[in-house]
Amino acid sequence: xxxxxxxxxxxxxxxxxxxxxxxxxxxxxxxxxxxxxxxxxxxxxxxxxxxxxxxxxxxxxxxxxxxxxxxxxxxxxxxxxxxxxxxxxxxxxxxxxxxxxxxxxxxxxxxxxxxxxxxxxxxxxxxxxxxxxxxxxxxxxxxxxxxxxxxxxxxxx
Amino acid sequence: xxxxxxxxxxxxxxxxxxxxxxxxxxxxxxxxxxxxxxxxxxxxxxxxxxxxxxxxxxxxxxxxxxxxxxxxxxxxxxxxxxxxxxxxxxxxxxxxxxxxxxxxxxxxxxxxxxxxxxxxxxxxxxxxxxxxxxxxxxxxx
Numbered sequence: 608x609x610x611x612x613x614x615x616x617x618x619x620x621x622x623x624x625x626x627x628x629x630x631x632x633x634x635x636x637x638x639x640x641x642x643x644x645x646x647x648x649x650x651x652x653x654x655x656x657x658x659x660x661x662x663x664x665x666x667x668x669x670x671x672x673x674x675x676x677x678x679x680x681x682x683x684x685x686x687x688x689x690x691x692x693x694x695x696x697x698x699x700x701x702x703x704x705x706x707x708x709x710x711x712x713x714x715x716x717x718x719x720x721x722x723x724x725x726x727x728x729x730x731x732x733x734x735x736x737x738x739x740x741x742x743x744x745x746x747x748x749x750x751x752x753x754x755x756x757x758x759x760x761x762x763x764x
Numbered sequence: 765x766x767x768x769x770x771x772x773x774x775x776x777x778x779x780x781x782x783x784x785x786x787x788x789x790x791x792x793x794x795x796x797x798x799x800x801x802x803x804x805x806x807x808x809x810x811x812x813x814x815x816x817x818x819x820x821x822x823x824x825x826x827x828x829x830x831x832x833x834x835x836x837x838x839x840x841x842x843x844x845x846x847x848x849x850x851x852x853x854x855x856x857x858x859x860x861x862x863x864x865x866x867x868x869x870x871x872x873x874x875x876x877x878x879x880x881x882x883x884x885x886x887x888x889x890x891x892x893x894x895x896x897x898x899x900x901x902x903x904x905x
Binding site: 613627635752 | 784791902
């Protein structure tokens with residue numbers, strides 16, 4: 608394997624960690640919407656954290672190895688797909704970061720309610736169905752999909 | 765190296781769908797492993813994850829892979845393509861067996877072995893998927 612192979616493998620591995628992590632987190636967030644007991648919701652959000660960590664590692668890998676690949680292959684830094692991908696990478700992180708903050712508060716509420724008797728709570732249900740949080744999470748995922756499409760179609764090359 | 769970077773436009777959609785299916789499959793299998801290992805009592809969630817996510821993602825990954833293979837017409841029988849086919853086709857057998865075991869485990873909640881078997885199969889398949897990803901990306905001779 609030459610340098611290009613290693614860079615491409617690690618870059619693609621990063622993409623798998625991001626998209627796979629998003630799917631994994633999505634499975635548990637979606638499952639949490641269907642539960643009422645705070646202890647179960649807290650556990651599902653704990654599982655979703657595995658996906659969030661995977662997304663974080665993947666985001667760093669895709670950016671670092673992606674920039675290295677652009678330099679190694681000799682693509683122009685001003686090419687449309689590269690500029691767009693970088694802008695969307697920042698946007699995906701911003702959306703995911705804000706959504707993640709709301710998710711953390713919901714998880715902390717679920718953990719507190721679980722410790723205080725584990726009774727269903729209207730506040731927790733409302734937080735789980737918070738349209739802003741759902742829009743941020745789904746929006747971040749859609750932006751990542753657009754980045755994947757850019758990487759394949761490479762418009763402006 | 766540059767040859768690997770030049771790709772006809774007609775390959776892009778099947779490649780996108782193939783990669784999309786593969787990434788969803790990795791995430792869904794990861795979720796399956798996590799449920800089977802850390803929450804073995806949640807058998808309905810396990811069955812739903814396999815039925816509604818793992819199997820459809822496999823279908824997308826495999827059929828889009830076949831689509832791009834028909835376009836690409838790779839000469840000879842390279843090892844990287846063989847790894848992809850093995851993980852894809854043998855994977856279906858594993859996934860169907862895993863789905864049946866998970867369903868059996870849902871109907872027999874007193875038995876522990878079905879969830880353990882699902883954990884073992886999904887864990888092995890997750891490793892196989894990463895090996896396939898390495899082979900398909902680096903295309904070793």
